[in-house]
Amino acid sequence: MTQTLYPADEAAEAPAAADLLVREQLEAEARVAELAGELEAMGADLETEVTFDDEDAEGATSSHDRERVVALLASARRHLQDVREALARVDAGTYGVCERCGRPIPRERLEALPTARACVSCLDRNPLRRRS
Ligand SMILES: [Zn+2]
Structure with missing residues (x-):
């Protein structure tokens, strides 16, 4: 629009x-x-x-x-x-910037989860915060 x-x-x-x-x-x-x-x-x-x-x-x-x-x-x-x-x-x-590695969070991830603050590979390194 x-x-x-x-x-x-x-x-x-x-x-x-x-x-x-x-x-x-x-x-x-x-x-x-x-x-x-x-x-x-x-x-x-x-x-x-x-x-x-x-x-x-x-x-x-x-x-x-x-x-x-x-x-x-x-x-x-x-x-x-x-x-x-x-x-x-x-x-x-x-x-849209990963708070851990500072790299941009992939667009698909932000579309799926607009509140994402870290990229998937950073989350994978921290099992405590892994979700969905
Ligand atoms: Zn990251």
Whole structure:
């Protein structure tokens, strides 16, 4: 759409990534808000459900669900943080550069994972951070 504005190859990439990340950030914010709301509703539910007199397994189910939402919320927050940091790197002009080896991260990797901060070969050298 606006690619003619950025004739240089490298310049063309950053705005596209920024667009993607801004959209991602909105989605991540919405997801965090949604999960936080869900958790709040569940928290309220749990407090009114402390009695375990009947055999109703609902109490156990909700606390299980609650754990699941807590985990989802944590990962949504982490993702939002990643997206924000990626946007900060776009601003700083360091987006798409591997933070370990300083080489450019391949475009396909950034398309698959816009928040990537290291290239695959650097991640492979650190099993702790290996993902997907
Ligand atoms: Zn690297």
